[in-house]
Amino acid sequence: MNVRITTLAERPELADLVWDMPDSWPEFMDHDPISWSMFGLVTADPEYTVVATDESGTLVGHGHSVPFSRALPGRGGDLPDTGWDQVLMWANSDLRKKVAPDTISAVEISVHTGHQGKGLSGLLVTALRDNARAKGFGEMFAPVRPSAKHLEPRTPMSEYAYRTRKDGLPADPWLRVHVRAGGEIVKIAPASMVIPGSLAQWREWTGLPFDTDGPVELPFALSTVHCDTVQDSAVYVEPNVWVRHAL
Numbered sequence: 001m002n003v004r005i006t007t008l009a010e011r012p013e014l015a016d017l018v019w020d021m022p023d024s025w026p027e028f029m030d031h032d033p034i035s036w037s038m039f040g041l042v043t044a045d046p047e048y049t050v051v052a053t054d055e056s057g058t059l060v061g062h063g064h065s066v067p068f069s070r071a072l073p074g075r076g077g078d079l080p081d082t083g084w085d086q087v088l089m090w091a092n093s094d095l096r097k098k099v100a101p102d103t104i105s106a107v108e109i110s111v112h113t114g115h116q117g118k119g120l121s122g123l124l125v126t127a128l129r130d131n132a133r134a135k136g137f138g139e140m141f142a143p144v145r146p147s148a149k150h151l152e153p154r155t156p157m158s159e160y161a162y163r164t165r166k167d168g169l170p171a172d173p174w175l176r177v178h179v180r181a182g183g184e185i186v187k188i189a190p191a192s193m194v195i196p197g198s199l200a201q202w203r204e205w206t207g208l209p210f211d212t213d214g215p216v217e218l219p220f221a222l223s224t225v226h227c228d229t230v231q232d233s234a235v236y237v238e239p240n241v242w243v244r245h246a247l
């Protein structure tokens with residue numbers, strides 16, 4: 001497949017299609033309140049989004065990154081344990097207060113469901129890296145959601161993320177793409193995304209009964225969901241992996 005990748009700023013006519021492209025995010029992940037309230041705001045600058053089209057002009061993938069400050073007092077200077085959600089909150093606050101960024105993080109890469117498995121994801125990672133470098137950053141971070149972790153939701157991420165194949169590359173396919181593109185695993189973000197809901201909501205999102213207290217395994221979840229039948233609520237805390245790309 002011949003793919004053309006540019007920033008969204010170079011092809012603004014694709015902006016509406018980005019939200020409508022068929023992707024494979026599990027339904028329950030659409031209910032992270034931080035994403036709901038902030039993702040659209042912090043990714044509104046088309047200079048930080050990359051889009052991929054095939055020969056026919058169909059949008060086959062996109063990637064988003066956001067600039068923010070880590071050095072601001074109170075932020076600790078390090079990558080946050082609260083990964084993805086924290087990046088969205090800091091980026092949102094910095095936008096409002098016009099704080100100069102010192103850091104850039106990729107926050108999402110999605111490939112069209114009909115075009116997965118063709119090596120597109122690595123091209124999008126490289127495009128986000130190139131774009132970050134062009135914007136003057138010396139490194140790009142990413143709170144990565146390992147794509148095969150859902151097959152063993154009870155394994156600690158701290159163990160899973162560091163598994164390697166014989167060739168030394170990560171065993172997980174999506175971490176492997178990042179490392180092959182020049183990334184290195186820095187640390188775990190144990191509470192990267194938090195999704196709370198009533199048991200009725202979780203039943204609606206997943207079709208599962210949510211009728212027993214304790215950890216519940218969910219298709220495509222990277223860890224278990226904590227179900228509390230006494231309080232009638234459940235919470236999913238997703239661990240991610242911080243990857244650093246030197247540029």
Ligand SMILES: CC(C)(COP(=O)(O)OP(=O)(O)OC[C@H]1O[C@@H](n2cnc3c(N)ncnc32)[C@H](O)[C@@H]1OP(=O)(O)O)[C@@H](O)C(=O)NCCC(=O)NCCS
Nearest residue numbers: 024025108109110111116117118119120121122145147173
């Ligand atoms: C994760 C995602 C971006 C990967 O995109 P993709 O273009 O389909 O992946 P690629 O074809 O580039 O393959 C990447 C690696 O995964 C492997 N892979 C692809 N599909 C796979 C599958 N179904 N099962 C196992 N491995 C798979 C490939 O073999 C490749 O590894 P290798 O090059 O070392 O062999 C895509 O599946 C997606 O959009 N998922 C939903 C959104 C998401 O989770 N995004 C990432 C978090 S931000």
